[in-house]
Amino acid sequence: MTAPSTDSIPLPDRFIDQRPGPAGRSTRLVAVLAFAGIVVSLMQSLLIPLLPELPRLLSAPPTDTTWAVTATLLAGAVATPTVGRLGDMFGKRRMLLISVALLIAGSVIGAVSTALVPLIIGRVLQGLAAGVIPLGISIMRDELPVDKLGGATATMSASLGVGGALGLPAAALIADYADWHVLFWVSAALGIVAFVMVATLVPESPLRSGGRFDVVGAVGVSGALASLLLAVSKGSTWGWSSPLTVGLLVAAAALLALWVAWELKNPAPLVDLRVTARRQVLLTNLASLIFGFAMFAMSLVLPQLLQAPTTTGYGLGQPMLVVGLVMAPSGLVMMAVAPLSARISRAAGAKVSLMIGAAIVAAGYGLNIMFMSELWHIVLVSMIIGAGIGLAYGAMPALIMAAVPMSETAAANSLNTLMRSIGTSISSAVAGVILAQMVLTVGPTVVPTQDAFRIVLAASAASAVVALTIAAFLPRARSTAPARA
Incomplete structure (x- = not known):
């Protein structure tokens, strides 16, 4: 029989982790896991500044060099649910270390690559580390006192967007002033730091789900x-x-x-579909998929708008480094609002945090449709959208963990992360079609029209509204404590 959702029934004390835990230990644990999450999410934007140059650098056709990005996406999708289940069975810290080790190995292979095939192999290994963020959230659930869990998981979840936002200016700076291989050496170094920190400061939870893989x-x-x-x-x-x-x-x-x-x-x-079919888990995952679609448009539209020639009448003609610097504040805002998401969740329920976040994202895209002619316009709307993403991403793991047994936390969080990734992939495909079909030729350059940008922004705002509507049907939460096993 399916256990009732903790959104409708308060849990007895015996089902809630009440361990006090030293404040310093909790802070270190959150910092280490969030750092590991940011390092992994940096891989999303690692090659963006290099994409136009990869055919020349690797002596390969442009249609083939796109596999350097596609391979990471596919590897992450394959790894996320599998690593989550293995973490529940054999130890989340163990699988976290293996994931980071794969990232290091992939980075080193990329750093010594001079051809496309070894680079793709390295990018596949980097993609296999995608399970770090859901594993980190699950470790937090096992190790942290209940009063610190909400803010910690919100911070960890937000790191998925933070790394991508902060990685763009860093990657652009390195690509402009150093050999492109340095990008991979830096990611390898960051991976080594994350591995050492996890190995020395993160304990292994004794909680196991057991069973056969x-x-x-x-x-x-x-x-x-x-x-x-x-x-x-x-x-x-x-x-x-x-x-x-x-x-x-x-x-x-x-x-x-x-x-x-x-x-x-x-x-x-591998995935307990009966638990996944519970109303709270199902609706949260569906909202995550739709929200992933809405979130990614910011990364697709704003950089192209910033780089479009000024002769178009709407482009801002900025180099990639400036694009990265303009987009970076959104990542900082995501991290800054994560504790706010936790406070809203404690006071009114994670459902409310998700709804507020979706409404802010929709408002940000709506504002961007009207204001896109100045640098400060782009900075403002990206920060507004980043704030909404931080609030929503902070709420999602709380909603999932309140409805699944502790022995299935990693698998459930991995599935939720996967839903977001599928949403971003669909967003990339849909936006790519729109931006490729509605174009304007300016000298030797072909760029999307202003109407194409506005259509993608409007579609993203509409997606955020759909996610808000789905979230409205979530059960009203009385507790965000871990669900009974």
């Missing part, structure tokens, strides 16, 4: 996700009606249906 389930969901994301990310290049794209989408649907049937009958599934 669902190899069939892992292969099935990996195949479904890889097919889906490959079709979504490459569809505009291959053609949305091409046999390859359509075949991958059909394969994804078929594999997903088979995977669901297998997981429901398996006594030790």
